[in-house]
Amino acid sequence: MTIRFSLALCAWSALAALLPIARAAPPVPDEAVITVIYDAFGQDATLRKDWGYAALIEYGGRRILFDTGNDPAVLEHNARTLKIDLGRLDFVVMSHRHGDHMGGLAHLLAINPKVPIYAPKEGFGVYGADLPGSFYRKDATLPAERRYYHGAPPATLKFGAAWPGADFRLIEETTRIAPGIHLIALVSDKAGTRELRELSLALETGNGLVLVVGCSHPGLDRIVAAAAAIDPRVHLIAGGFHHVTADDAAIAALGGLLHEQYRVAYLAPGHCTGEPTFSALARVYGERYLYAGLGSRLRIGADPAPLAALGARRLDAGDRLAYRSALATGDDHGHAHLAQH
């Protein structure tokens, strides 16, 4: 009897210990706001167009910079013009090591040297790397002066980054880095970028996943498949779809894959997606194709829309006041405030 009572008590204690955790788990946000800071097409003549990609993502109170574009001076100009303070970020995601995505790092690190930066882990990569001291073959018959580290290598060999002092956090496999925030890690097997590693950002929302891709070198098909394994409801994909030189058949196949196979609800393509691909995807998606040129601010909720268009469509009086004061003070958090409505 005593034993049975003790067992019951133990079971109850274990359950009670779990309950507060279950109760405390916050619901995922319903939306994210994406601002395109860097691209080679756009409507705003005050911004500088250049080949590359960078976007600010506001999600659940966090400010995330995804990629840094091609040129530090262009990133600085566009961020300043858009009133985006790159000194106030929770973290950065570098999708891959190509210059048109990481060229702006020099500006970012000049104003925000300690910001955590997630980057793909590559052997001897520009973001740094490490290997266990056991990785190379040993020959104990050699005299010590002919052996690496005199025959006693450190447990871990650390390799330098191109930006010493930066807080790189290297990601090797798909990882949930914070509640609702996933980094999808894949390796390209395509000719020209074989072995290139790339991270894509997947955000859980009440409407499904919001996916931000840099250049999709491993293939958007593989990225979307990995995203669908997190949540089969892919709500929106923004960024570079890497069909800039694709032929019409490949572009048509991409449209079918996204629209019919994965039933991705909305697209906001940019960067290396390609001009004929913009046309084709716009035809397939109609109103669910969101224009995402340089300077676009997209509110990705149940019914995604450009933030600027909301003024006419559905801002209430409080929203309009907040939006006007945000514009007057130049506080880009005003947009984040709006996103919470």
Ligand SMILES: [Fe+2]
């Ligand atoms: Fe690119």
